[in-house]
Amino acid sequence: MTSDNSLTFAVSEMSCASCVGRVEKALLAVPDVHSAHVNLASETVRVVVDDVFDAALIIAALDAAGYPAELRTYRFSIENMSCASCVGRVERALVASPGVVSAAVNLAKEEATVQVIGVSPDEIAKTVTLAGYPASLIVDTQSSAASDDRKAQEADHLKRMTLLAAVLTAPVFILEMGSHTFAAMHTWVMNSLGMTLSWSIQFFLTGTFWSQMGVPFCIAALPWYNTTSFKMEVKPFPNRPLAALI
Numbered sequence: 001m002t003s004d005n006s007l008t009f010a011v012s013e014m015s016c017a018s019c020v021g022r023v024e025k026a027l028l029a030v031p032d033v034h035s036a037h038v039n040l041a042s043e044t045v046r047v048v049v050d051d052v053f054d055a056a057l058i059i060a061a062l063d064a065a066g067y068p069a070e071l072r073t074y075r076f077s078i079e080n081m082s083c084a085s086c087v088g089r090v091e092r093a094l095v096a097s098p099g100v101v102s103a104a105v106n107l108a109k110e111e112a113t114v115q116v117i118g119v120s121p122d123e124i125a126k127t128v129t130l131a132g133y134p135a136s137l138i139v140d141t142q143s144s145a146a147s148d149d150r151k152a153q154e155a156d157h158l159k160r161m162t163l164l165a166a167v168l169t170a171p172v173f174i175l176e177m178g179s180h181t182f183a184a185m186h187t188w189v190m191n192s193l194g195m196t197l198s199w200s201i202q203f204f205l206t207g208t209f210w211s212q213m214g215v216p217f218c219i220a221a222l223p224w225y226n227t228t229s230f231k232m233e234v235k236p237f238p239n240r241p242l243a244a245l246i
Helices: 017-028 055-065 084-095 121-130 141-181 183-193 195-224
Strands: 006-010 033-039 044-049 072-078 100-106 111-116 135-137
Touching (some): 017 033, 017 044, 017 055, 055 100, 072 121, 084 121, 111 121, 121 135, 141 195, 183 195
Antiparallel strands (some): 033 044, 072 111
16 A cells, blocks of 8 residues: 555456446445546556545445455464453554455464455554554464464463562562461561561562563553553563573
8 A cells, every 4th residue: 555545456357448437436436435546457446545444345335336356365473462452452453454354363373364455464564563563474384383383482481480470479478478377487587587687588589570570561561551541461571581590
């Protein structure tokens, strides 16, 4: 799609100048279509549309006229989706793009299937990426396998981070809550460690936990703090040296 918001796509069943006239007439009757030019030789149509435009209206108009547009279907691997709200944001970003007829997002597979006319897959991927969800075109089974490998790596990393969180927080819970719950535990902490050392240990453990899990989470969520809907993101944690030790 060019900068003047034009869409160029293929139309079937055209065979003569009368067909050209009927196709142009059908397209010009669609709201927000400013112009339509049909090339019979290449069986393509170029339309100029508004920024906010529903491509499904073109499909319906051409189908009704008996000259169906040729849709292209693409599959994209979508990163950083973690909940139903993410799915909704990705679908809204896709459907709002001129040339997109339909979009279906699969959260479990982290994929989106998009039907378009007159728009390249690179432009679709850029639109989704700008919305905060990096997208890449799936062109073959190797791309799909690469996506599966990436998801497996993410799952493995999250398991390590969960284990790290348990290792860091369990001593804090035992020292602090154990002392409140059991008098003998409080006595042991005071006689063996002392209050100052106990607090120092807890401060070190909670500080490490916050630096490894809390800070990356907050940094990844910064772009959404001032928006009406907060993005529930659970995959921003980078591979850190401390996490690699477990």
